[in-house]
Amino acid sequence: DTEVTQTPKHLVMGMTNKKSLKCEQHMGHRAMYWYKQKAKKPPELMFVYSYEKLSINESVPSRFSPECPNSSLLNLHLHALQPEDSALYLCASSQEPGSPGNEQFFGPGTRLTVL
Amino acid sequence: AQSVAQPEDQVNVAEGNPLTVKCTYSVSGNPYLFWYVQYPNRGLQFLLKYITGDNLVKGSYGFEAEFNKSQTSFHLKKPSALVSDSALYFCAVRALNTGGFKTIFGAGTRLFVKA
DSSP, X not given: OOOEEEXXXXXXXOTTOEEEEEEEEOSOOOEEEEXXXXXXXOOEEEEEEETTEEEEEOSOOTTEEEEEEETXXXXXXXXXXXXXXXXXXXXXXXXXXXOTTXXXXXXXXXXXXXX | OXXXXXXXXXXXXXXXXXXXXXXXXXXXXXXXXXXEEEOTTSOEEEEEEEOSSOSEEEOGGGOEEEEETTTTEEEEEESSOOGGGOEEEEEEEEEEETTEEEEEEOOOEEEEEEO
16 A cells, blocks of 8 residues: 545635544555645645654644654644635655655645635 | 755646756755656655666656756656646755754646647
């Protein structure tokens, strides 16, 4: 299985809602990532998990809260978001966190709209 | 500072003609270079990478890239373009950051292949 899955595909939420994005991979990868991507722009790194521990937080606002319950799962909890947070949220994984030569495998993304 | 530049927002080619998508980089130390492709409303897909060795790297879907250390370039090429190659292409470099490696993406180049 060489796939990264993300649910839901689409999410519409109000600014007072609490929701979660889910990401799953069964490739045995030990690095997992959250990215935010605006239309026609490159992905922007948000968080990196290495061996289920948060290793990089790119100064992301606290209304985004990541969680890595086990080596296959990555969640992104959302609370009190702003309309400017509307974007495509991509999850990715790679084999070994300490190996810069490993390519990343991306999920299809969750299209988030904040009203 | 580590960076990647894709000088062309858009590249237009006719089907059957060769294509080139340009990328230049700036890194300290050994470069770990990647090309990813993104189709509409999808995540990124890995195409190929350069870590060390042969300067001509072959990847998926008939794509190849040439690493040129003196010109700090890593241009993506294909001998004969297909309409289905039309997509958004990102050049990327892995950079060491506090806590681990992050991927720095170029701004992206939109490729249009006309039938």
